[in-house]
Amino acid sequence: MRATAAAVSGALALSALAIPAALAAEAPAKDAGAAVRAAHDADVRKAVSTQREAAPFGMRATTPDDGYGDTTVSDVVVNGGKDVVLGTTKTKTVTVSYKVTDDSGVAWADSVLWHGSSVDDIDTGVLANEDEATCTVTSATTATCKQTFTIDPQVDLFNAAAGTWKVAVIAQGNDADWVDRDVAKTFAMKRYSKLTVNASPEPVKKGRTITISGYLSRANWDTSKYAGYTKQAVKLQSRPMSGGSYATLKSYTSGSGSSAGKVKTTRTAGKDTCWRYSFAGTSTTPSVTSKGDCVDVR
Numbered sequence: 001m002r003a004t005a006a007a008v009s010g011a012l013a014l015s016a017l018a019i020p021a022a023l024a025a026e027a028p029a030k031d032a033g034a035a036v037r038a039a040h041d042a043d044v045r046k047a048v049s050t051q052r053e054a055a056p057f058g059m060r061a062t063t064p065d066d067g068y069g070d071t072t073v074s075d076v077v078v079n080g081g082k083d084v085v086l087g088t089t090k091t092k093t094v095t096v097s098y099k100v101t102d103d104s105g106v107a108w109a110d111s112v113l114w115h116g117s118s119v120d121d122i123d124t125g126v127l128a129n130e131d132e133a134t135c136t137v138t139s140a141t142t143a144t145c146k147q148t149f150t151i152d153p154q155v156d157l158f159n160a161a162a163g164t165w166k167v168a169v170i171a172q173g174n175d176a177d178w179v180d181r182d183v184a185k186t187f188a189m190k191r192y193s194k195l196t197v198n199a200s201p202e203p204v205k206k207g208r209t210i211t212i213s214g215y216l217s218r219a220n221w222d223t224s225k226y227a228g229y230t231k232q233a234v235k236l237q238s239r240p241m242s243g244g245s246y247a248t249l250k251s252y253t254s255g256s257g258s259s260a261g262k263v264k265t266t267r268t269a270g271k272d273t274c275w276r277y278s279f280a281g282t283s284t285t286p287s288v289t290s291k292g293d294c295v296d297v298r
Contacts (some may be wrong), residue, residue, distance in 0.1 A: 069177025073109075073169045075099040076185035084165075085286050086153045087192040088224045093129075093150045098184065099142060100135065102173025106143035109133040109171035113149055115161045115189070119168060119182045124161050126151050145171070157189070157221040162284035165189045190281075191219040193288040194226065195234070199275040203296035206269055210295055212236065214263045214277040216254045218285050228261020229285065230254055234277050236265060241272035241294045248278070269297045 078084065079094040086092050096113070100106045110132045114125035126149045133145035151157070169184040199212045216234055217226045232254045237246040255262040263277060274294040281287030 067177070067179035069102070069173065069175065071100065071102040071171055071173045071177045071179040073098055073100055073171055073179055073181055073184050076167055076169065078113075078167060078185060078187040083188040083190050083286060084151065085190045085192050086151060086157060086219065086221075088153055088219045088221070088226065091150050091152045093148050095146055095148050096128075096167060097144060097146045098133075098167075098169060100145055100171040101142045102171075102175070102177055103141055104173045104175035104177070105140060106135050106137070106145070107172045107174050107176075109135055109143075109145040109169065111147055111167055111169045111184070113151075113165055113167055115163075115165045124156055124158065126156050151189075153219065153221050154224055159191070159220060159222050161221070162189060162191050164283075188283065190284055190286050191221065193218040193229065193279065193281070193285050195277055195279055195288045195290040197275060197277050197290040197293045199293040199295045202293075203298050204269045206271075206297050208269050210267045210269050210275075212265055212267060212275050212277075212293075214290060216261045216263065216277075216279055216288075228254065228259075229279075230256040230260045232279060232282070234263045234279050237276050237278055239274050239292070241274055241296070246274075246276060246278075246292075269295065272297050 076096070076098040078096050084092065084094055096111055098109070098111070100109050111128060112125055114122045116122040116124075128147040128149055130147050133147045135143040135145040137143045164186050165188070166183045167185040167187070168180075168182050170178065170180045172178040194215075194217045196215045197212065198214070199210055201208075201210075204210055214234060216229045216232060218229045220227045233251050234254050235248045235251045237248050239246045250265070252263045252265060254260075267275075272295065274292040276290045276292045278289040279287055
């Protein structure tokens with residue numbers, strides 16, 4: 001039964017490369033990206049369906065967290081427990097690990113990363129690089145299983161897909177008991193953020209006005225470019241140039257429209273000071289703090 005499932009899974013992995021490439025070649029250049037994504041999404045939905053078909057003896061899961069017997073999945077960890085953050089072009093490979101337990105020992109396991117309201121309504125996802133997980137036996141009844149996933153922001157992601165993702169896992173024991181969990185774990189997929197600061201003029205005479213400008217931007221997965229992140233709280237912080245910790249002075253809101261992501265304020269030059277901006281992050285975008293810009297007051 002597993003040999004057949006593995007063969008199907010392997011075919012799906014190949015189709016994830018071959019089908020999008022073929023469609024992209026046939027489509028006009030402006031439609032190639034949409035064609036690749038559509039084919040990719042179909043592959044992910046099909047992969048989840050294949051997981052269900054892999055259940056032994058025709059006992060296929062029809063509801064979340066279905067199964068037969070005493071097989072369990074636990075301790076799922078994605079990317080070492082850290083948020084998965086991607087920019088606009090570079091791929092990122094993350095590891096997913098989990099524990100599988102069955103009183104007869106563990107036969108095999110497999111997983112898929114997905115985004116959507118349910119496995120019947122997946123809008124995007126990522127297939128594992130391996131046909132099935134590598135499971136290391138830790139006792140007669142337990143194994144630690146691992147798989148890697150390479151995420152391509154230009155194929156797998158779009159802006160609306162930022163936020164909460166899920167891990168679907170299916171596993172089988174040596175006695176053909178099995179478990180199928182649509183949401184074995186959730187994790188955050190976020191759009192990489194940047195924040196700059198520029199304090200000027202440098203140097204400046206004591207008593208003169210210093211302008212402190214900043215720019216908060218984040219990856220736009222729809223355009224593969226960075227764009228200003230609007231209407232976000234950005235804190236101005238400072239410390240003496242001689243050293244010490246930064247302290248928050250005031251919070252400002254990043255601009256919108258033609259000033260998208262921009263923040264600007266002024267201060268009176270009193271002594272040598274380093275300035276920076278800090279952004280706390282959101283459910284779709286990680287926190288970021290600019291480098292300090294130190295101004296020599298004369």
